[in-house]
Amino acid sequence: MQQPYTRRGDGIDVADRLTGSSHELRAKDLFAPLAQTYDRYASLLSFGQDPRWRRFLVSRIPARPSDRVLDVATGTAAVAMKLARSKGCRVVGLDQSAEMLAEARRRVAAAGLAERIELVEGTALELPFADASFDHLTATYLLRYVPDPDAAARELARVVAPGGTVAMLEFAVPHRLATRALWESWVRVGLPAAGRVISPGWHDVGRFLGPSIRDFGTRFPPERLATTFAAARLRDVRVRRLSLGGGVVLWGTRE
Numbered sequence: 001m002q003q004p005y006t007r008r009g010d011g012i013d014v015a016d017r018l019t020g021s022s023h024e025l026r027a028k029d030l031f032a033p034l035a036q037t038y039d040r041y042a043s044l045l046s047f048g049q050d051p052r053w054r055r056f057l058v059s060r061i062p063a064r065p066s067d068r069v070l071d072v073a074t075g076t077a078a079v080a081m082k083l084a085r086s087k088g089c090r091v092v093g094l095d096q097s098a099e100m101l102a103e104a105r106r107r108v109a110a111a112g113l114a115e116r117i118e119l120v121e122g123t124a125l126e127l128p129f130a131d132a133s134f135d136h137l138t139a140t141y142l143l144r145y146v147p148d149p150d151a152a153a154r155e156l157a158r159v160v161a162p163g164g165t166v167a168m169l170e171f172a173v174p175h176r177l178a179t180r181a182l183w184e185s186w187v188r189v190g191l192p193a194a195g196r197v198i199s200p201g202w203h204d205v206g207r208f209l210g211p212s213i214r215d216f217g218t219r220f221p222p223e224r225l226a227t228t229f230a231a232a233r234l235r236d237v238r239v240r241r242l243s244l245g246g247g248v249v250l251w252g253t254r255e
Contacts, residue, residue: 077104174245
């Protein structure tokens with residue numbers, strides 16, 4: 001496998017990069033104040049489903065102890081640590097937020113996993129790695145924050161060696177009417193109210209998530225996501241809806 005830190009052009013033009021910057025800054029502004037409390041309240045506000053979804057995501061990765069896995073949008077390294085613990089592999093966690101990475105480093109050190117997990121600052125639209133640098137890749141809650149999910153999918157696939165698995169987790173809008181009604185009640189009323197009780201930062205996130213998930217779900221429903229990753233040269237792409245459709249995990253094999 002090639003050395004990991006060689007930058008490469010990704011075919012995205014200047015206008016896309018400028019648009020991408022606005023998306024990335026929005027995400028940075030939202031989540032930068034929340035690093036120390038992110039895992040606790042992500043679990044609480046998802047009624048315990050977020051950790052369950054992350055466990056399922058990790059279960060899709062057939063990594064061996066000798067493998068290297070890239071975890072994109074690693075945040076506080078929750079998925080990276082699950083990969084290192086359950087698979088025994090080496091992990092590189094990448095995130096654009098310095099605040100999230102600082103908390104991730106603290107958590108990784110406290111867990112005694114610093115020798116197996118490396119943390120890198122960077123963006124998904126221009127990964128600072130050479131082609132086929134990793135055996136497998138995971139991404140969590142990423143595609144809503146990029147201006148061109150199709151380009152992001154191609155960039156994720158680019159750094160994975162042929163035969164490796166790419167797996168991603170994203171929020172979704174439940175497709176059944178009764179479940180959709182409950183979901184709408186929660187994201188319109190319950191989530192912003194709960195966020196207000198926690199902190200101003202979580203109130204902002206509570207107000208943002210519902211429209212963000214709804215808009216992305218309209219543009220990229222699970223079937224469209226499968227097409228996106230198949231076009232990025234993944235084969236045997238599979239999609240699993242979780243928790244009555246509130247989450248979706250997609251995975252496939254790099255051609």
